[in-house]
Amino acid sequence: MSSSRFQLKVIVLGDSGVGKTSILNRFVKQEFSQSYRATVGADFLFKEFTVDGKAVSLQLWDTAGQERFQSLGNAFYRGTDCCLLVYDITNYESFENIVSWKKEFLERSGNENTNFPIILLGNKCDMSNERKISTIKAKEWADEEKLIYDEVSAKEDIHIDEAFIHVTRLCMGRE
Numbered sequence: 727m728s729s730s731r732f733q734l735k736v737i738v739l740g741d742s743g744v745g746k747t748s749i750l751n752r753f754v755k756q757e758f759s760q761s762y763r764a765t766v767g768a769d770f771l772f773k774e775f776t777v778d779g780k781a782v783s784l785q786l787w788d789t790a791g792q793e794r795f796q797s798l799g800n801a802f803y804r805g806t807d808c809c810l811l812v813y814d815i816t817n818y819e820s821f822e823n824i825v826s827w828k829k830e831f832l833e834r835s836g837n838e839n840t841n842f843p844i845i846l847l848g849n850k851c852d853m854s855n856e857r858k859i860s861t862i863k864a865k866e867w868a869d870e871e872k873l874i875y876d877e878v879s880a881k882e883d884i885h886i887d888e889a890f891i892h893v894t895r896l897c898m899g900r901e
């Protein structure tokens with residue numbers, strides 16, 4: 727029954743092409759596509775699953791990384807339970823930009839000066855031969871910024887379910 731489920735709103739932010747849509751499609755539909763189609767505005771997906779014996783309903787908000795496709799008002803950010811920031815381990819700039827995605831999220835959601843739960847995901851870990859940011863460096867930086875860090879691959883389905891289980895536990899811990 728929906729009333730007995732934890733309902734959580736999760737927003738996914740990060741530069742264009744880092745794989746936000748791919749991570750969600752892998753998690754929700756077990757699908758992956760090599761071809762790129764930019765997200766325009768925002769999309770959302772639902773996923774119901776069970777974590778630690780509890781039924782959970784995740785409302786996943788996918789956003790556009792390309793500036794010209796961003797059209798979200800602050801209302802969009804309100805009521806978010808967890809924020810997922812994504813970069814591409816083969817793209818240094820996408821890592822550097824995380825700090826501004828984080829700032830934008832905290833400002834627009836009204837969560838400045840709070841310990842809001844944010845998870846940082848380094849995607850495309852299947853492409854480790856083209857890696858530009860070491861795991862250690864990313865982890866150290868994430869610790870300083872009080873973000874939880876993990877590396878994932880939407881393509882090879884590495885750590886995708888784990889990341890969302892982590893998101894859910896983090897949110898449930900705050901209830």
Ligand code: GTP
Nearest residue numbers: 742743744745746747748760765791850879880881
């Ligand atoms: P915007 O919608 O523009 O913000 O981009 P996005 O972050 O949603 O990126 P998207 O998921 O569309 O992926 C961009 C490209 O990266 C696509 O060609 C994907 O196939 C590819 N890609 C996504 N995840 C992975 C991954 O884990 N490994 C590899 N090798 N490629 C990936």
Ligand code: MG
Nearest residue numbers: 746747764765
């Ligand atoms: Mg997208």
